Amino acid sequence: GENVEQHPSTLSVQEGDSAVIKCTYSDSASNYFPWYKQELGKGPQLIIDIRSNVGEKKDQRIAVTLNKTAKHFSLHITETQPEDSAVYFCAASEKSNQFYFGTGTSLTVIP
């Protein structure tokens, strides 16, 4: 089955700096790659996603890139703010609808 690896596990940045989280996947059949933000005590919230026919997608301060050849995708957050502090999860999915999640990145934005 699919195996998703996520790095780093923890990340601290100064407010205003950029944060980058990287994920790799193993199954070339995966074609949908969502990113979730999970705040303490809450459920994961979908923040952005990308499909395999697209190389990059941007939504305000958040962007995701996908390299299908290398089987990796990344989340980029620019101009970070304290409210961006949370755990971020990447996931990969092929047609089965079963999502395979990375182990999470705990992001801390230091004011």
Add this chain to the structure above:
Amino acid sequence: NAGVMQNPRHLVRRRGQEARLRCSPMKGHSHVYWYRQLPEEGLKFMVYLQKENIIDESGMPKERFSAEFPKEGPSILRIQQVVRGDSAAYFCASSSLGVAREQYFGPGTRLTVT
């Protein structure tokens, strides 16, 4: 614009008891997914259901665990004879279409087995 609802939010059970977790999908969503999250770990897929059908239960333990999504009412994840290792956060997600569509998560049920 109600999102995915889960209840209870917290559930405490003694070893050997049964746990019932409920999930109401977003309005208009007919696909439900259950995930388990252990402390400081990612979410692990358990089961995928449509109304009255289990589509994929490959992530669910064969014993003690069962799930249903009846024609009327919420989806239920049932854990019989709970053990300490069942302590985790259980999340439900829903989507509107079956193939690689957005899944929206509920707030989770935190199960503690004493």
